[in-house]
Amino acid sequence: MQWKIKLSKGVRGVVVDGFLSPLRNSLIPSLSVLWMIQKTLAPGREGPVFFKILSPYKATYPKALNALNKRFLFMKPFSCRALRGGAFISLILLNVSKPSSLAGSDKAFKPLKSLPNSLNGVRNASSKQASTAAADDPYADEMTKKSNDACEGLNRQTFKFNHQFYRFVARPIAKVTTFIIPPPVLNALGQALENLESPVRITSCLLQGKAKRAGQETGKLVLNSTLGVGGLWKPSDRVNSLKNVPPEDLGQTFGNWGIPQGPYLVLPVLGPSSARDAVGKVGDTFLHPAQWVSVSGVKIATTATQAAVENPDRLDVYDAATKDALDPYIGMREAYLEYRAAAVRK
Amino acid sequence: MPLPSRYLPYAAVVVCIVAPCAAIAASDSSPEATLTKGLADLLRLVKSKNNNDPVELAHRVRPTIERFFNTESLTRKALGPGWKEFTPAQQKRAVELFSEMIIRSYTSRFDPNSDVDVQFAKSTELGNGRKEVPASARYQGNSVALAYRVENIGPEGWRVYDVVIEGVSLASNYRAQFDAIRQKGGPEAVLHAMEDKIK
Numbered sequence: 001m002q003w004k005i006k007l008s009k010g011v012r013g014v015v016v017d018g019f020l021s022p023l024r025n026s027l028i029p030s031l032s033v034l035w036m037i038q039k040t041l042a043p044g045r046e047g048p049v050f051f052k053i054l055s056p057y058k059a060t061y062p063k064a065l066n067a068l069n070k071r072f073l074f075m076k077p078f079s080c081r082a083l084r085g086g087a088f089i090s091l092i093l094l095n096v097s098k099p100s101s102l103a104g105s106d107k108a109f110k111p112l113k114s115l116p117n118s119l120n121g122v123r124n125a126s127s128k129q130a131s132t133a134a135a136d137d138p139y140a141d142e143m144t145k146k147s148n149d150a151c152e153g154l155n156r157q158t159f160k161f162n163h164q165f166y167r168f169v170a171r172p173i174a175k176v177t178t179f180i181i182p183p184p185v186l187n188a189l190g191q192a193l194e195n196l197e198s199p200v201r202i203t204s205c206l207l208q209g210k211a212k213r214a215g216q217e218t219g220k221l222v223l224n225s226t227l228g229v230g231g232l233w234k235p236s237d238r239v240n241s242l243k244n245v246p247p248e249d250l251g252q253t254f255g256n257w258g259i260p261q262g263p264y265l266v267l268p269v270l271g272p273s274s275a276r277d278a279v280g281k282v283g284d285t286f287l288h289p290a291q292w293v294s295v296s297g298v299k300i301a302t303t304a305t306q307a308a309v310e311n312p313d314r315l316d317v318y319d320a321a322t323k324d325a326l327d328p329y330i331g332m333r334e335a336y337l338e339y340r341a342a343a344v345r346k
Numbered sequence: 347m348p349l350p351s352r353y354l355p356y357a358a359v360v361v362c363i364v365a366p367c368a369a370i371a372a373s374d375s376s377p378e379a380t381l382t383k384g385l386a387d388l389l390r391l392v393k394s395k396n397n398n399d400p401v402e403l404a405h406r407v408r409p410t411i412e413r414f415f416n417t418e419s420l421t422r423k424a425l426g427p428g429w430k431e432f433t434p435a436q437q438k439r440a441v442e443l444f445s446e447m448i449i450r451s452y453t454s455r456f457d458p459n460s461d462v463d464v465q466f467a468k469s470t471e472l473g474n475g476r477k478e479v480p481a482s483a484r485y486q487g488n489s490v491a492l493a494y495r496v497e498n499i500g501p502e503g504w505r506v507y508d509v510v511i512e513g514v515s516l517a518s519n520y521r522a523q524f525d526a527i528r529q530k531g532g533p534e535a536v537l538h539a540m541e542d543k544i545k
Binding site: 147323 | 482
């Protein structure tokens with residue numbers, strides 16, 4: 001078995017492949033993995049190193065620890081048996097980020113090109129399996145973990161319902177909408193609604209500690225609400241620092257906090273979601289300015305306009321994800337989950 | 347809104363075709379330079395005829411795509427560990443069918459009359475001789491974040507083996523679908539499913 005440590009030029013990435021533990025339970029090895037990496041990458045540093053786990057988990061140090069523990073506990077029946085033989089299997093992809101207290105000090109994070117001698121004798125029963133798996137699937141390192149689709153039966157039924165709903169209700173409405181409302185007007189309405197959702201994005205940025213992005217969103221809101229006449233136009237697109245600000249919502253905020261996506265869900269009419277995003281969506285609704293107005297007519301008008309404007313978009317996305325898929329349900333599921341995971345990482 | 351913009355599929359069309367073919371100019375050793383230089387060549391090829399027929403367009407771009415897109419790697423990545431269950435003949439057939447499916451899929455939505463602007467950023471290492479080239483494509487007024495995954499296959503230079511659009515990998519999206527079919531009916535079922543889709 002070889003320990004493989006690959007570090008990019010920026011000294012932020014490490015792959016630990018295989019771990020043999022002489023220890024007797026599934027919790028301590030995870031601690032020792034983190035301890036070993038800390039000692040390897042940050043020799044002499046007191047206190048914890050902050051780990052950002054890219055796959056299969058993304059979290060900072062304490063969360064990473066929890067995530068690893070969960071993984072090990074999940075494997076407990078297997079690993080306990082294996083540990084008696086002195087073997088423990090782990091495949092951890094880690095990205096080590098520099099704590100802010102060490103800003104400017106790269107020395108503490110100078111990587112070791114090889115592992116300490118004390119670890120050279122470590123053997124891993126899984127190394128052979130790992131190399132065989134790599135030969136079978138050379139791109140395995142780029143794949144995301146298997147999707148959590150605990151409600152697949154119900155989801156597929158809802159997916160079928162949505163398909164018929166889109167076909168017989170939403171699509172005809174979209175055709176009428178795009179026929180009655182010229183595309184530039186539809187586009188302007190979409191931009192105004194997007195502008196109206198600024199509080200959702202700003203709050204989400206702040207909850208994630210993304211002060212700069214919150215400032216950019218605020219700048220967009222001010223600029224588009226004034227010069228852009230309530231957001232009908234987007235003068236912010238002409239400002240380099242404001243034109244490509246990734247949108248945030250509460251679902252992404254929860255993801256940023258380390259809350260897993262949970263089972264994939266297909267919501268009636270609304271389409272793909274997840275347990276985390278569905279909860280986030282409820283929160284987003286309360287942050288939407290339309291909900292702050294006590295006049296129910298305003299709420300209804302805003303919701304109806306939003307539905308009309310977003311309907312063609314929703315159908316386009318649905319078509320894009322399903323039209324060329326061998327299994328449209330899976331095609332949509334994978335596209336949604338990957339898209340949201342990427343949005344959280346941004 | 348938690349879903350990609352409405353023009354995402356169209357932009358995806360452009361980049362899925364454009365990026366691999368952009369590897370035409372392989373004289374420069376860096377993948378981003380290769381992609382940038384080749385983009386112009388591909389657009390010239392696409393715009394060389396004023397024909398919007400997607401079948402004709404697919405036929406026209408196919409040799410270029412097959413030359414510079416590593417279709418075997420893309421298929422292998424999409425099939426995942428199931429690849430080893432295929433016989434060499436089945437693997438060859440899978441590569442043919444999958445590349446045909448992808449090309450048809452994207453050319454059917456591509457508008458040769460629309461301009462596309464793709465800006466490539468500096469590539470990052472993925473390991474094992476692979477790199478990822480981030481890019482931003484502007485198509486029909488919309489901006490889309492992309493990443494091209496390229497691998498160095500020796501003297502022939504860099505070839506694209508996957509395209510990631512707004513965080514969604516083309517290969518991994520198909521992998522989940524192939525897996526489900528393969529587990530039920532084996533490699534033949536996967537081949538039949540692709541044949542049916544092409545029909």
